[in-house]
Amino acid sequence: MDETLGTALRRWRDRLSPTDVGRTSRAGRRAVGLRREELAELAGLSVDYVVRLEQGRATSPSAQVVASLARALQLQPVERDYAYRLAGLLPPQEGTISTHVPxxxxxxxxxxxxxxxxxxxxxxxxxxxxxxxxxxxxxxxxxxxxxxxxxxxxxxxxxxxxxxxxxxxxxxxxxxxxxxxxxxxxxxxxxxxxxxxxxxxxxxxxxxxxxxxxxxxxxxxxxxxxxxxxxxxxxxxxxxxxxxxxxxxxxxxxxxxxxxxxxxxxxxxxxxxxxxxxxxxxxxxxxxxxxx
Incomplete structure (x- = not known):
């Protein structure tokens, strides 16, 4: 199956630990990785919009949205560029300011x-x-x-x-x-x-x-x-x-x-x-x- 931005977001979200983003991982937590609610808060987006992105119902995120998600998911530069392309956007070009936080x-x-x-x-x-x-x-x-x-x-x-x-x-x-x-x-x-x-x-x-x-x-x-x-x-x-x-x-x-x-x-x-x-x-x- 061809990968979409939604499937990539879910994969990246699942690999992050709550402690990676400064949260306490409580005993009995069932979610693997970050919850959608946590990703939405970190990226400054609504939970509904994150759900629609992951389900493929929101198909045209802006460059600012992709940049915010890349920061929240702690993507490497090559992964960030991949996210831009999955969203149908050009990755940041040379000679432009980076908004990526390593x-x-x-x-x-x-x-x-x-x-x-x-x-x-x-x-x-x-x-x-x-x-x-x-x-x-x-x-x-x-x-x-x-x-x-x-x-x-x-x-x-x-x-x-x-x-x-x-x-x-x-x-x-x-x-x-x-x-x-x-x-x-x-x-x-x-x-x-x-x-x-x-x-x-x-x-x-x-x-x-x-x-x-x-x-x-x-x-x-x-x-x-x-x-x-x-x-x-x-x-x-x-x-x-x-x-x-x-x-x-x-x-x-x-x-x-x-x-x-x-x-x-x-x-x-x-x-x-x-x-x-x-x-x-x-x-x-x-x-x-x-x-x-």
């Missing part, structure tokens, strides 16, 4: 659940995050793909701007650092249509972005200290480290606090009161908030 990085994230960690693509679109990230910085799951782009959020006005990422204090250094990083990305990924369109959009809508872009600064966004204003506990000051994964150019943004500090106590309070377990995982369901 399986090893995802396994690492599953074990770093107690830390707020976000994974960004080279154009600063948020791809995945730990439960502690959602607790500290707001649950991104209800935001659209466009709203998850940090550069767009920094320079946009109104409710779609950084206010929708409910917590970062005004940071005069953040905008210039992101603009310089984005210019570097445009050189590295000259064929990426979304990146080209993002720069054109921001140049047409933000005078501040245009001014900074025309200054011509180039360089990666690096580590810094950030102060987060949280609606429950007030200010939390963290060390923010930006780690780039060689070979795929995804960036891990990791927030940490000094052990025993007042900031550590606030972060622990947020984890406990919002259901993040000791192993860093969180129960299914919506996050703390999707918008402030």
């Amino acid at each position: 399986a090893g990085v995802q396994r690492m994230l599953a074990r770093l659940g107690e830390f707020p960690v976000g994974v960004f693509s080279a154009d600063w679109t948020l791809l995945s995050w730990t439960p502690a990230w959602a607790v500290l910085l707001g649950d991104p799951s209800a935001r659209t793909h466009a709203e998850r782009n940090l550069v767009r959020a920094v320079f946009a006005a109104g409710p779609s701007g950084l206010a929708a990422w409910p917590v970062l204090q005004d940071d005069d250094a953040l905008g210039p650092a992101l603009v310089a990083d984005l210019r570097t990305a445009l050189v590295n990924y000259p064929r990426d249509r979304e990146l080209i369109d993002l720069v054109a959009e921001l140049r047409s809508t933000s005078a501040e972005f245009t001014r900074q872009w025309d200054e011509g600064a180039v360089g990666p966004h690096v580590s810094a200290r950030k102060t987060i204003v949280h609606p429950q506990v007030g200010e939390v000051t963290c060390d923010c480290d930006v780690l780039t994964v060689p070979g795929c150019d995804v960036r891990l943004v990791v927030y940490t606090v000094a052990a025993g500090s007042a900031d550590a106590e606030k972060l622990e309070f947020l984890r406990v009161t919002n259901g993040v377990r000791a192993d860093g995982s969180s129960p299914p369901g919506p996050g703390l908030f999707s918008r402030p």
Whole structure:
């Protein structure tokens, strides 16, 4: 029988252990691998849509859907490209930004659940995050793909701007650092249509972005200290480290606090009161908030 995207999804889902994605495997669990509900939550899709994909009743998934499923299923690059072809899509081409998060990085994230960690693509679109990230910085799951782009959020006005990422204090250094990083990305990924369109959009809508872009600064966004204003506990000051994964150019943004500090106590309070377990995982369901 010819393979379809649905049969491939079922096979890939069955080979993953709950612990691979940061979940506790309870005694008496009958499902082999991930349940459809778990895959849907990880990929940001409805359970009904995952069922229809697996049954072959949904036949034209978008590239974003396939990319989300590939990340959730921890596919290797060759498997991700195979999934694109099964969906009737062209795999990502050279010179375009990768949204693929390697399986090893995802396994690492599953074990770093107690830390707020976000994974960004080279154009600063948020791809995945730990439960502690959602607790500290707001649950991104209800935001659209466009709203998850940090550069767009920094320079946009109104409710779609950084206010929708409910917590970062005004940071005069953040905008210039992101603009310089984005210019570097445009050189590295000259064929990426979304990146080209993002720069054109921001140049047409933000005078501040245009001014900074025309200054011509180039360089990666690096580590810094950030102060987060949280609606429950007030200010939390963290060390923010930006780690780039060689070979795929995804960036891990990791927030940490000094052990025993007042900031550590606030972060622990947020984890406990919002259901993040000791192993860093969180129960299914919506996050703390999707918008402030």
